[in-house]
Amino acid sequence: MAGMVNADSWTQKASFPGVKRQIPFCFSIANNGYVGGGLDSNLNPLNDFWEYNTVSNVWTQKANYTGSGRYGLVAFSINNKGYAGCGSDNGSHVFNDFWEYNPITNNWTQKANFGGGIRIFCVGLCIGNKGYLGTGNNNMGSNMNDFWEYDPTTDIWNQKDSLPGMSRTDAVGFSIGNKGYLGTGFKNYTLNDFWEYDPILNSWTQKADFLGSSRANASGFSICGKGYIGIGTPGPSGLLFSDFWAYDPITNFWIQKSNVGGSGRDEAAYFSINNKGYIGLGRKTNSSIILDYLTDFWQYTPDSACITGIQELPASPTLSITLSPNPFHDKTLLTIVETHCNASLQNATLNIYNIEGKVVRTIAVGNKKQITISRDQMPSGIYFYQLMDEKGTLASGKMVVE
16 A cells, blocks of 8 residues: 555665675664675675665665774764774774764764773664763673763763673663663673663663573664664574564563564664664574575564654554453453454463563463453562464553552
8 A cells, every 4th residue: 555564564675785794883874874894704804884875775885994894893873973993803803993984075084992992792872972882892801891981072982880780792782862771692691681871870770681582693773762672693503583672661671573574693784764773684594504694684664653754554463452450459351352454363372571571471372362360479560461473462561460
């Protein structure tokens, strides 16, 4: 239907025209996304740099990254300028130089070196008019948990409070409003903890753990007041993830969304522009755990909770849920109502989460339209439910136990 798109869905866009690669750096400015560097399929470091125009769906090669070919850089954008630095050229040399990209002049300018020393596989994000960089590895056998603020006006780095969770590498981060968020990663094993940073108070608060499997090398961005994390690797071996999750900072709760387009992957390029998300490139595994490199590129349209400026349709048949009573003391009746496209409920499961995002109960629903939920050993408080089948999330909501 003209002018309408599926909500919570992925649309394939123009493939990346450069060399296949893993671990590129990326950021977005206005309507354009930028991708550069990384390792090619022969593990050679790259320094080419590309612009993706979301309006024309066209890739254009821009001025090469000046700081030499390398991978594992960190990047963010502030006030219509891009910033990238650190990383490694061949695994033995790790850097702390930092560079500013001006899209108007198509030129790179060296800025003050990162204050925390040499670093690879760290997290970068921006909050307001400041950039933030932390965690990663210093190439001397140590994962880090320090956190630094960069002021582009003064070209000065200032150390802030360290992440109180485990030191780590290959984590993911983004900002929502005036807060920063950082989670997942690797330290001897993959992690799923999740933290919020307040730059005004210079303090960290642990939030609900990421509900997907623990992982490293994930992709993440924010759209319309919600954060998104998906794909990544489960550890040293195994098939790569393709799942995708949304985080609501108001409810401190995670909801699973539609899987990322294409195959499972990690070490991808990712950014968000104008209420849409983008993920592509990176590497994948096949059934024999053999790695391959990718050039496909995908656009994510969020659900109707985000105002996108276009009329949206649900990506799949929609179900609504009513609870009576809600709040409840001893038990409540959950009723499932089919509201769109003659939805058919099969092999459904209801997960109930506490306020910390932990699953406290899983109920096999099957194709039943009504089930009774007993309080059992659930303490008084707020809970969230998520009705799912093999296609993903069908409905979700909140319940209150008195």
